[in-house]
Amino acid sequence: MMRKLKDLSTGEILEIASRFQVEGRIQTVEPFGNGNVNDTFLLITDCGHPYTLQRINHDVFKDPISLMDNFARVTQHLSQKFKDGHTSLQTLVLVPALDGTSYVTGDQGNYWRVTEYVPNGLSLEVPQSREHAYEAARAFGDFQYQLRDLPGVALIETIPDFHNTESRYHAFLQALDKDPCQRASEAADLIAFARENESLATLIRYANFPTRTVHNDTKLNNVLLHETTGAGICVVDLDTVMPGCALHDFGDLVRTAACSSEEDEPDISKIHFLPDRFSALVEGYLCGVCDLLESVEVEHLAEAPQVITYELALRFLTDFLLGDTYFKVKRSGHNFERARAQFQLLRSMQEHAPQMKSTVSSCLTAGPA
Ligand code: GN1
Numbered sequence: 001m002m003r004k005l006k007d008l009s010t011g012e013i014l015e016i017a018s019r020f021q022v023e024g025r026i027q028t029v030e031p032f033g034n035g036n037v038n039d040t041f042l043l044i045t046d047c048g049h050p051y052t053l054q055r056i057n058h059d060v061f062k063d064p065i066s067l068m069d070n071f072a073r074v075t076q077h078l079s080q081k082f083k084d085g086h087t088s089l090q091t092l093v094l095v096p097a098l099d100g101t102s103y104v105t106g107d108q109g110n111y112w113r114v115t116e117y118v119p120n121g122l123s124l125e126v127p128q129s130r131e132h133a134y135e136a137a138r139a140f141g142d143f144q145y146q147l148r149d150l151p152g153v154a155l156i157e158t159i160p161d162f163h164n165t166e167s168r169y170h171a172f173l174q175a176l177d178k179d180p181c182q183r184a185s186e187a188a189d190l191i192a193f194a195r196e197n198e199s200l201a202t203l204i205r206y207a208n209f210p211t212r213t214v215h216n217d218t219k220l221n222n223v224l225l226h227e228t229t230g231a232g233i234c235v236v237d238l239d240t241v242m243p244g245c246a247l248h249d250f251g252d253l254v255r256t257a258a259c260s261s262e263e264d265e266p267d268i269s270k271i272h273f274l275p276d277r278f279s280a281l282v283e284g285y286l287c288g289v290c291d292l293l294e295s296v297e298v299e300h301l302a303e304a305p306q307v308i309t310y311e312l313a314l315r316f317l318t319d320f321l322l323g324d325t326y327f328k329v330k331r332s333g334h335n336f337e338r339a340r341a342q343f344q345l346l347r348s349m350q351e352h353a354p355q356m357k358s359t360v361s362s363c364l365t366a367g368p369a
């Protein structure tokens with residue numbers, strides 16, 4: 001019997017993969033990475049060439065064609081910057097389909113794409129050192145900096161209001177009101193904490209900050225670090241690159257890279273904000289973004305991590321209340337655990353808030369490393 005990977009047989013995946021301009025015949029296909037939304041596979045051909053194959057989740061990304069259009073524009077721009085020596089960071093390289101397009105469509109309206117596999121890349125859930133944190137932040141900062149002069153019209157908003165924390169709060173209230181799975185009573189403490197912190201929902205509003213082309217999903221595992229040197233080599237997961245606010249990128253990286261645990265740690269006694277990693281992130285990010293930021297952005301760097309951690313906690317809690325329909329879950333109660341972990345991290349950040357502010361100030365005074 002043909003082996004099943006996710007909901008597909010290997011044969012079905014091979015058929016999709018054969019519709020791209022890959023070098024050689026595909027020999028192996030394995031699930032790859034830790035994405036919570038798309039499905040990713042590693043392909044290896046008989047000449048040893050590795051590729052990454054991804055199925056775009058079209059429940060989440062309603063307009064995959066525009067998404068791929070953004071993807072192609074961004075990667076083309078970044079690869080030119082690399083060739084011209086403006087950045088040391090590589091970018092993802094799309095492998096065209098046989099008909100020259102950047103994607104193929106499969107059964108049930110699924111969209112698929114292939115990119116070259118990036119060799120020697122390490123994708124971490126928690127940084128193992130201060131240097132890792134610095135390099136990850138430098139890479140995401142550089143990503144924003146290189147995209148400052150993306151030519152042409154603005155990218156298409158693939159998910160409108162993606163980091164509109166206020167609308168995430170309203171979605172949470174609506175889910176709570178409906179409580180379709182009768183899970184609210186189980187989450188009473190988390191719900192109370194979400195309500196107490198409502199003011200975080202309006203602290204960073206898009207309208208109050210410059211609109212930039214940003215990544216929007218800067219989890220630590222979305223940047224590849226070199227497996228031996230630890231240097232940032234490539235920013236990945238480009239599906240949410242679109243107009244947005246620089247602070248959300250910085251905040252989301254801090255959420256995942258200045259925390260002692262993974263984002264779904266079930267034992268909350270293990271979850272702490274790590275001030276030392278935070279200072280490395282501020283230094284690395286400020287180095288990567290060069291002179292891009294305006295003072296209104298710099299003034300909010302210390303608060304952005306709280307806002308985004310709150311936002312993710314709300315999203316996980318909302319998905320728990322609605323019956324786990326958005327994020328992939330590995331076990332029952334997974335979204336509950338994620339929400340609880342994020343609220344715990346938020347609490348720890350709140351305890352360190354004055355220190356976070358002074359870290360940002362001292363990094364700014366110290367200037368470039
Ligand atoms: C999703 O699939 P992944 O892990 O790259 C989500 C992000 C969340 C993240 C939390 C399109 O990203 O916004 O921060 O899970 N992506 C989308 O782990 O919703």
Ligand code: MG
Pocket residue numbers: 035037217237239
């Ligand atoms: Mg993603």
